[in-house]
Amino acid sequence: MMHVIQYLEKNPDLVSLLKAQKVSLIGISSEEQKAILDAFSGVIDLESEAWK
Amino acid sequence: MRGLLKGLDERINESLDILIENEALIGHELRSMLKSFKEEKSVLGYSFGKLCYCHYEAFTDCLDEDIYKVAAAIELLILSFDIIDDLQDKDSDYSWSTIPELSFNVALAMLVMASRTIRETSFEHKNIAVQILEDYALRSINGQQLDLLNICRDDQSYIQMIDQKSGSLTAMSCLIGEVLAKGEISHEVEEYGKYIGIIQQIKNDIQSLKTWGPKNDLLNKRYSLPIIYLLAQKNDVSNAVTNYYNNDKADFLDNNATENMLTNGGAIRYAITVKNVYKFKALNKLEDVAISELGKDYLKRLMK
Numbered sequence: 001m002m003h004v005i006q007y008l009e010k011n012p013d014l015v016s017l018l019k020a021q022k023v024s025l026i027g028i029s030s031e032e033q034k035a036i037l038d039a040f041s042g043v044i045d046l047e048s049e050a051w052k
Numbered sequence: 053m054r055g056l057l058k059g060l061d062e063r064i065n066e067s068l069d070i071l072i073e074n075e076a077l078i079g080h081e082l083r084s085m086l087k088s089f090k091e092e093k094s095v096l097g098y099s100f101g102k103l104c105y106c107h108y109e110a111f112t113d114c115l116d117e118d119i120y121k122v123a124a125a126i127e128l129l130i131l132s133f134d135i136i137d138d139l140q141d142k143d144s145d146y147s148w149s150t151i152p153e154l155s156f157n158v159a160l161a162m163l164v165m166a167s168r169t170i171r172e173t174s175f176e177h178k179n180i181a182v183q184i185l186e187d188y189a190l191r192s193i194n195g196q197q198l199d200l201l202n203i204c205r206d207d208q209s210y211i212q213m214i215d216q217k218s219g220s221l222t223a224m225s226c227l228i229g230e231v232l233a234k235g236e237i238s239h240e241v242e243e244y245g246k247y248i249g250i251i252q253q254i255k256n257d258i259q260s261l262k263t264w265g266p267k268n269d270l271l272n273k274r275y276s277l278p279i280i281y282l283l284a285q286k287n288d289v290s291n292a293v294t295n296y297y298n299n300d301k302a303d304f305l306d307n308n309a310t311e312n313m314l315t316n317g318g319a320i321r322y323a324i325t326v327k328n329v330y331k332f333k334a335l336n337k338l339e340d341v342a343i344s345e346l347g348k349d350y351l352k353r354l355m356k
Contacts, residue, residue, distance in 0.1 A: 031333075035328030036328075038328050
């Protein structure tokens with residue numbers, strides 16, 4: 001997973017292509033791909049109100 | 053569910069007060085410290101006790117009021133672990149850091165009271181609940197030992213460590229609720245219960261890097277997923293951080309460059325990706341469990 005993130009950080013155009021489903025990540029499950037794309041979506045909610 | 057859970061915090065708080073007040077084998081000195089530490093904790097809410105209640109309520113036909121005692125017992129164990137963790141980390145945010153030698157006794161008393169409280173309830177399956185508490189508490193202590201040793205320096209060993217340290221405590225809370233209701237536990241609840249702890253720990257790790265204060269993992273030469281990612285890079289910043297970690301003498305770090313590399317170089321994004329993987333795993337497991345939609349909504353918020 002670390003290498004995939006490193007690669008995408010260096011090739012940001014691929015993130016757009018992945019989001020548009022024009023390319024796929026080989027050896028990565030669909031859930032892992034969704035986890036990656038969500039991390040690249042820019043929406044980061046670190047404050048879990050429920051955990052109080 | 054939010055209103056219900058707020059009321060639940062109050063019920064657990066009342067049960068904690070009663071447990072502390074009624075413990076006949078402790079004197080005034082110990083009791084007053086227990087009360088004051090509990091008060092400090094009450095501001096933060098009782099997430100572990102609520103996980104227990106939520107699972108008991110989901111699987112039982114008839115609600116036994118003793119469940120609030122059990123939720124309070126779990127919170128006593130969690131508070132004892134928090135106190136010991138803070139003393140080990142020399143964290144001075146709470147009053148228990150003022151006189152550590154006395155606080156250790158408070159933590160020990162809480163630990164003993166936790167299992168004793170469950171054993172004294174009227175639940176048919178209380179002995180299995182105590183066994184779960186002891187097994188998962190030991191797993192968590194083992195994880196805490198690995199954490200203190202700071203030896204989990206790659207992603208896999210780090211995740212195994214937080215699985216034990218944090219995942220055990222959230223899984224334990226869910227499973228005790230489930231076993232008291234059903235007399236048995238399910239693999240699905242154990243798995244997503246564990247994932248909730250892993251998710252929350254990764255979020256804490258990311259938070260720790262947000263400020264350059266005494267709790268910053270990087271300044272303290274600790275390892276976490278974003279730091280493991282950063283150290284695996286081959287650039288000037290990662291080399292400087294590696295040197296900082298390897299040197300015993302005082303050293304300098306360029307805070308701005310390091311922060312920039314963490315936030316814009318993929319380190320935080322990597323940690324968020326791993327957290328998301330556990331979120332999806334947890335959501336999948338939750339789908340297979342017969343809990344009300346309200347209960348699921350609450351659990352899903354803990355999986356974010």
